[in-house]
Amino acid sequence: MSSLETGIDITKVHDDDHAHHEELSFWRKYVFSEDHKVIAKQYLITGIFWSIIGLGMSVIFRLQLGFPGIDMSWMRPILGQWLDETGKLDPNFYLALVTMHGTIMVFFVLTAGLSGTFSNFLIPLQIGARDMASGFLNMLSYWFFFIAGVVMFISLFIQTGPASGGWVVYPPLSALPQAMPGSGLGMSLWLVSMALFIVSQLLGGINYITTVINLRTRGMSFNRLPLTIWAFFITAILGLISFPVLFSAALLLIFDRQFGTSFYLSEIYINGEALPNVGGSPILYQHLFWFLGHPEVYIVLLPALGITSEIIATNSRKPIFGYRAMIASIIGIAFLAFIVWAHHMFVSGMNPFLGSVFMFLTLIIAVPSAVKAFNYTTTLWRGNIRFTPAMLFSIGLVSLFVTGGLTGIILGNSALDIQLHDTYFVVAHFHIVMGAASAFGLFAGVYHWFPKMFGRMMNTTMGQIHFWATFIGVYLVFFPLHYTGIAGFPRRYYTFTSYEFTKSFTDLNAFVTIAAIFTFIAQFLFLYNFFYSIFKGKKASKNPWQSNTLEWTTPVVPGHGNWPGEIPAVYRWPYDYSKPGAKEDFIPQTVPHSQTPESNLPHENEEIAIEKDIEAQNFNDQFRNAH
Amino acid sequence: MVYIIGLLTLVFLVLTVMVIARLRNVVKGVNSGTETRPENIPSGNSWNANLFILFTIFSIIGVIGTYIAAEEDFLPAASSVHGRRLDDLFWFSMGVLAIPFLVVNFLLFYFSYKYQYKPGRIATYYPENHKLEIIWTAIPAIVMALLVFTGWRAWSDITSEAPADAxxxxxxxxxxxxxxxxxxxxxxxxxxxxxxxxxxxxxxxxxxxxxxxxxxxxxxxxxxxxxxxxxxxxxxxxxxxxxxxxxxxxxxxxxxxxxxxxxxxxxxxxxxxxxxxxxxxxxxxxxxxxxxxxxxxxxxxxxxxxxxxxxxxxxxxxxxxxxxxxxxxxxxxxxxxxxxxxxxxxxxPTAPATAPADSTTAQEAGAVGVGASASVR
Missing domain, CATH: 2.60.40.420 (Cupredoxins -  blue copper proteins)
Structure with missing residues (x-):
């Protein structure tokens, strides 16, 4: 955490308004902080910590898959009892690794690390608010997440190992400790950790929603919100509705495990014993889980798409194409996200009629998704593109979103899913569209807003090399997995040596492993750049990307309260780039139309009349200045 | 398989070399002080633009090459009636989807290259075009309808009740x-x-x-x-x-x-x-x-x-x-x-092998055996 604190040291640059303000103690300022910017950095650093663990795990199990039975003795100091005498990975621990990799990456890295970081950092800054609606809840949200992380971390080190039933932890496997070692204490800790995590998400989500609705600055109407905020707002609503369902699923699972209920258990004979449970249904758990699980995909992806919209527009020096269509597609995707969950269950044994319904609803999602992809591409068209690392990652994201999204159309087709379900085709699909694409959004966001977070710039060249290594690496890792998927290779197999039909592709699997290690190593370039730049990076200017949104009107390092003096009013949408007639190729949102007669469109001249009204309101700044 | 490795390694190597070359070029440019780009333009802008074209070329070669190499290890044609129908549907869908895959990725990379920063150029202010948007909303919708329909027909047939002689x-x-x-x-x-x-x-x-x-x-x-x-x-x-x-x-x-x-x-x-x-x-x-x-x-x-x-x-x-x-x-x-x-x-052991089974009520229910109730009756 030392880096975090140092990063914030810069915020000691105080404005005169602050002089009267009582200094907060170290603990209140950097640890139990209620400042959204500090909390965002806490989320980011925690997310980075978890991503190293999560990705490191994938390298370990990829080694096993690429080189079955490889001697891992050199990792004995870390893996200890999970290696047998000859240094081979234990099959139970292989499953634990797969499970933890999924859980960590989906929840701790891409949900908390991405959404937690940027929703917290950008919502107040981009809508023009002093802070979140409730700084205290915001602090609680982070610390619940932190404790969830501690519990999950502890579970990695216990005798029976962490939860091992796949990140979906389907019962009865996860409900019966006798079914596998990971379903013992490890699973209990998993459930506790997830329950805490859900609390954290709900506290955060309530805050994001309230803040966006209530604390927008003067003139910041919903149709002037940057697409980032739209994405975070809709994401928070998604989370708020779906996470409680996961909570109930987890709760019922806890009951089944601890109190002998039969929500998910029925007619089970295991370890020479017939259990008394009858009448439960494992399918019920799957419905509950995926009612969160599918929106979760969009909880992870939508913020990344929002970030991308902002970055592509800024660096193409063009307005985002189809602003309204982009909002409509975010809302459309979010709405549909709730009614497609059972496409994960086509062959679970549920009524085939439901399969038809869910196939139909699922494939509709392709339409708003396609609109987004086309709009990004058109935004590039006839732009004047600056390839900052953030821009490169955003373009990479669109490519991954298209590539991975298209195979989703195959998998969303219930008939085709019969063969492909739980094969590597699925693995390839969701790693590209949800894993890598969202991670690219995270990288893009960090590169883009780093100057605002730490007052310094990250190294551009190093960022560009990081991009190319990651972009090529991700495709080299996941594209070939489609082939093994088409060949029917099932997921979560410790090794492919037990079947004749999985005897092929051994060198492809070795290749994928090597590519995965290469990609993993490339991330250290980012880590180095990130931590080095916090201390030693080039000093940033106030608006290094010549961007329009409000956060760039704050001081280089915004202090507590974000703006010294009054919060600026907003007069226009955030995408006035390269407007014909304008002096520069960007017009910040704070510039009134009355000052830009040379570039106003006809309908915008009418808006000059309401500028006085905008200036007259000051509903949303209870303090009138930074406190 | 050797081809896959070979091709991908080639792609890998070439791009690595390109990146390193680019890096050196940037360093040189900085040292000789010939860099004329304005402050807001990131270093190596045109290099990144060029890399998108290179990436496009090598990925096309990579995708086609690896596909040809991988194809021989795919499963043979399905050995069941519905399986062959699914195979046809799968490859038909893949064919349809290959079009947007190639077109959108190509345009994305080509536009990145073509519209890279040029001094003096001003981007086109082009915030929307309803006609265009309606067209590209409608086309995916129609294609989806087609895929849904074929998929749904196959799914209904496959999941229908089993024939009596099964x-x-x-x-x-x-x-x-x-x-x-x-x-x-x-x-x-x-x-x-x-x-x-x-x-x-x-x-x-x-x-x-x-x-x-x-x-x-x-x-x-x-x-x-x-x-x-x-x-x-x-x-x-x-x-x-x-x-x-x-x-x-x-x-x-x-x-x-x-x-x-x-x-x-x-x-x-x-x-x-x-x-x-x-x-x-x-x-x-x-x-x-x-x-x-x-x-x-x-x-x-x-x-x-x-x-x-x-x-x-x-x-x-x-x-x-x-x-x-x-x-x-x-x-x-x-x-x-x-x-x-x-x-x-x-x-x-000499019992007659074809003793007729008496028809009893238990038989009917026992043969069906569907539903959770069957076992706990």
Whole structure:
């Protein structure tokens, strides 16, 4: 955490308004902080910590898959009892690794690390608010997440190992400790950790929603919100509705495990014993889980798409194409996200009629998704593109979103899913569209807003090399997995040596492993750049990307309260780039139309009349200045 | 496969070299002070633009090259009727989707290259075009409608009720192997089961109070199925979730404790036929588990043997019934069925093989065996 604190040291640059303000103690300022910017950095650093663990795990199990039975003795100091005498990975621990990799990456890295970081950092800054609606809840949200992380971390080190039933932890496997070692204490800790995590998400989500609705600055109407905020707002609503369902699923699972209920258990004979449970249904758990699980995909992806919209527009020096269509597609995707969950269950044994319904609803999602992809591409068209690392990652994201999204159309087709379900085709699909694409959004966001977070710039060249290594690496890792998927290779197999039909592709699997290690190593370039730049990076200017949104009107390092003096009013949408007639190729949102007669469109001249009204309101700044 | 590695390594190497070369160029530019870009333009802007074109070229080569190399290791054409329909649908859909895949990715990279920063150029202010947006909303919608329709038709047919003449075979998943149960050497009807009757010998919980159970037999290494007519798998699980997967038949269905599931299909290529076709005398169809079920998940292999009707019948008639294997279970047979059960015992091997099965009420229900209620009645 030392880096975090140092990063914030810069915020000691105080404005005169602050002089009267009582200094907060170290603990209140950097640890139990209620400042959204500090909390965002806490989320980011925690997310980075978890991503190293999560990705490191994938390298370990990829080694096993690429080189079955490889001697891992050199990792004995870390893996200890999970290696047998000859240094081979234990099959139970292989499953634990797969499970933890999924859980960590989906929840701790891409949900908390991405959404937690940027929703917290950008919502107040981009809508023009002093802070979140409730700084205290915001602090609680982070610390619940932190404790969830501690519990999950502890579970990695216990005798029976962490939860091992796949990140979906389907019962009865996860409900019966006798079914596998990971379903013992490890699973209990998993459930506790997830329950805490859900609390954290709900506290955060309530805050994001309230803040966006209530604390927008003067003139910041919903149709002037940057697409980032739209994405975070809709994401928070998604989370708020779906996470409680996961909570109930987890709760019922806890009951089944601890109190002998039969929500998910029925007619089970295991370890020479017939259990008394009858009448439960494992399918019920799957419905509950995926009612969160599918929106979760969009909880992870939508913020990344929002970030991308902002970055592509800024660096193409063009307005985002189809602003309204982009909002409509975010809302459309979010709405549909709730009614497609059972496409994960086509062959679970549920009524085939439901399969038809869910196939139909699922494939509709392709339409708003396609609109987004086309709009990004058109935004590039006839732009004047600056390839900052953030821009490169955003373009990479669109490519991954298209590539991975298209195979989703195959998998969303219930008939085709019969063969492909739980094969590597699925693995390839969701790693590209949800894993890598969202991670690219995270990288893009960090590169883009780093100057605002730490007052310094990250190294551009190093960022560009990081991009190319990651972009090529991700495709080299996941594209070939489609082939093994088409060949029917099932997921979560410790090794492919037990079947004749999985005897092929051994060198492809070795290749994928090597590519995965290469990609993993490339991330250290980012880590180095990130931590080095916090201390030693080039000093940033106030608006290094010549961007329009409000956060760039704050001081280089915004202090507590974000703006010294009054919060600026907003007069226009955030995408006035390269407007014909304008002096520069960007017009910040704070510039009134009355000052830009040379570039106003006809309908915008009418808006000059309401500028006085905008200036007259000051509903949303209870303090009138930074406190 | 060697080609894949070769090609991808090439792509890898070339791009690495490009990046390093670019880096050196940037360093040189900085040192010689010839850099004229304005402050807001990131270093190496045009290099990144060029790399997008290079990336496009190498990925096209990579995608085509690796596809050709990988294709030979794909599964052979499906050995079931619905499987070939799914194969056609899959490749048709892939063909349709390849178009947006190539076009959008190409445009994305090409635009990145073409519209890279140029001093003095001003980007076009182009915030919307409703006509364009309607067009590219409508086209995916129409294509989706087409794919949904074909998919839905296939799905409805595949998941429809099994034909009456289907050969019914029960398959039970447990940690970590499969057990199949056949309707029997005589009556070809599966008897009832109850999970509470499961023990070390009676692995699937055969209920011997049901007349239909008396001649049932099980196997936990291989499943024989007849070619050329529908086969209905009645699927259940004993402990945790499993999933029946016969890759060459394009068959998959989860096995769920407490909730029997089913899948029917028409295998139409016997093991011998496909061996001849592939020129591989050792080829075997296989049945795998595709739902994570614990330590041995990766090794729940069961051989699948597809035979013509005659040899299938012959194989069935030669099987040892459960009672034959474990005669001590005669004790569990109720008195009124004892006489009937006697003929399936090893002491009485000469019993007529075609004794007609009496029609009783239990028979009807026992043969269906669908629904959770069947076992707890």
């Amino acid at each position: 050969e019914v075979i029960e398959i039970v998943g447990k940690q970590f192997n499969w057990i199949v149960r056949y309707g029997g050497v005589d009556d070809n009807r599966l008897g009832n089961y109850n999970y509470k009757l499961i023990d070390a010998q009676n692995e699937v919980g055969i209920d011997l109070t049901d007349e239909n159970s008396l001649d049932d037999f099980t196997n936990n290494t291989e499943i024989h199925i007849p070619a050329g007519r529908p086969v209905l798998l009645k699927i259940r699980a004993r402990d945790v979730l499993h999933s029946v997967f016969i890759p060459h038949m394009r068959v998959k269905m989860d096995a769920v404790p407490g909730m029997p599931t089913k899948f029917w299909f028409v295998p139409d290529k016997t093991t011998n036929e496909i061996r001849a076709e592939l020129g591989d005398p050792n080829f075997d169809y296989e049945l795998a588990c595709t739902e994570i079920c614990g330590r041995g998940h990766f090794a729940m292999r069961m051989r699948v043997i597809v035979e013509d009707e005659a040899s299938y019948r012959k194989w069935v008639s030669e099987q040892k019934t459960f009672l034959q294997t474990y005669p001590e279970y005669l004790a569990k047979v109720p008195d009124n069925l004892k006489s009937k059960a006697m003929k399936y015992l090893p002491e009485n």
